[in-house]
Amino acid sequence: MSVLNIAEVTKTFSGGTNAVDRFSLDVAGGELVCLLGPSGSGKSTLLRMVGGFEQPTGGRITIDGEDVTHLPPERRPTGMVFQSHALWTHMNVFKNVAFGLRLRRMPAKQIREKVEAVLELVGLAGYGDRMTTQLSGGQQQRVALARSLVLEPKILLLDEPFASLDQHLRERLRDEVRDIQQRLGITTLFVTHGQDEALSMADRIVVIANGRAEQIGRPDAVYRDPKTPFVAGFIGLMNLIEGEVKNGHFIRSEFTTPLPIADGPATLAIRPEALDLTASNAPTARVHRVTDYGSHGLVDLDLADGTRLKSTVANLDLFQAGQGVGLLPRAVAAYRENQQIYRS
């Protein structure tokens, strides 16, 4: 059953630009949905409209069937975790977490119990007396999470919560947050521009560009079958090649590959791991650089006209800069006029 419903929501800023453009989304109870997009795509604005910090210029937002479109943040059953933590530095950890409960006039004993329980949940048991400024970035983010969770919101909103943390901590926290989210079964909307975060945490991903949903789907589906060139280029590494289709063949420079679609311009998408390199007497590409990532190798290639492609290879020793190779795509997708028209 859908807990959060966003229907045709539009946000037009005073300059006339549409930050969010007729966006619709249904989020089921207990689901974690990632809003993934580049900066300026409107994903944060969308989240802030769900939280009540921005007013939509059109459309409706309902939570559990109740229209909250014009309710102020304090009257919405949502809990927001900000990128900057936004902890209140003049209060200690306990007071930060207890503030919302105190506003609800809960008895002090009950507040203490709830705050201690939630601090335990986020791994900060015994930290209540610390000032927030004495905590590390990761601990501050846990406090921010606890502050939202303690109120048992119907929807948890996370606005790039790990952006200010280093790589290791980010990976650890995202696992923890996912664990907590699943254990509590709390419906969550998560904004990020990091595809790793989205792919590893989300039940569903919404790829946003220019205020519109480019694609909505499970992480594996979005990765394997991107429906627009934007999604193809945004999620994971992807070779996007502009070219012409003639007589069932895609042509770019000296590279051709069978493509059974009507003649005309097309964009071909090939994952580096789906682009095999072959020894060839008539090479179509030249090796530019070979990079060893430990677990795999990545070969940068140039077509004759300078188009740069990437291929993932298992055995690096076979390749060196300047070498000519043939290209053999194992799986391709083709796009025309921003729509997917072919997939092998």
Added chain:
Amino acid sequence: MTTLAPAHPRIDWSGMVLALLLTLVIVGPLLVVATWAFTEVWRYPNIIPQQFGFRFWGQTLGRPDVWNALILSLRLSTVVTLLSALICLPAAYAFARMTFPGRDILFFSFLAGHAFPKFGLLVAIAAIFLQLDLIGTFWGVVLIQLVGTLMFMIWIPVAAFQAVDRRMEEAARDVGAGPLRVFWSITLPQAGPTIAAALLLSFVGTFYETEGAWLIGAPGIRTMPILMISYINNQMVIQYGAVLSVLLWVPSFIALMFARRIIGGGAFARGFGG
């Protein structure tokens, strides 16, 4: 083993000279006044007084006009500071957080009072006050001294409110606080130390203000600094003025010590957008 810092740090001579000069210029006169306050006999050409003592303290503190002036000054400064806070803090919040027509012009108009030669402005105001029967009254002086506090009490709190992270306020809204509650529980405490600095500056500034107090208040209202001036001008005994000067240090000294404890160095700088 190599270290970047030399074992014996070189003495920074130019810095020492500068510090010494500053000490001489700032502390020197204070020292002379302080010495005079505890002197009973000091005749030319002696470098130090012939006789120290507390005789003039007893005489000064025994005068009822000194006590009246002190109490009046404290009352004036307190009333002016409180009124100023009442008027300026909401205005400062509006300037910092709201947009309304004429905002920038209004904001800079608070500087206007300081852009003119002050005495000219005061004379003009005095002419108006004369018609309103405010000359020589407590509230007349309160009004004129309010003008002097406006700049501190608007500009510093505006900077303080602007420095408060919007996200903190939003986070408070998010957990259920209404706008007023957010202001009271989040914005004000966050801006608090800097606002305290502004209040302190207002209080001390008002306490020592003489031009307005004299022009509007005379002859009925005699504040501490005005009393001191009249002692220095009309009495041949230097010690009366010196004792009063030392007395007048006390409130500002206490205020500054207090300020250092609760505010810390950064707040003043932050108040001025530093």
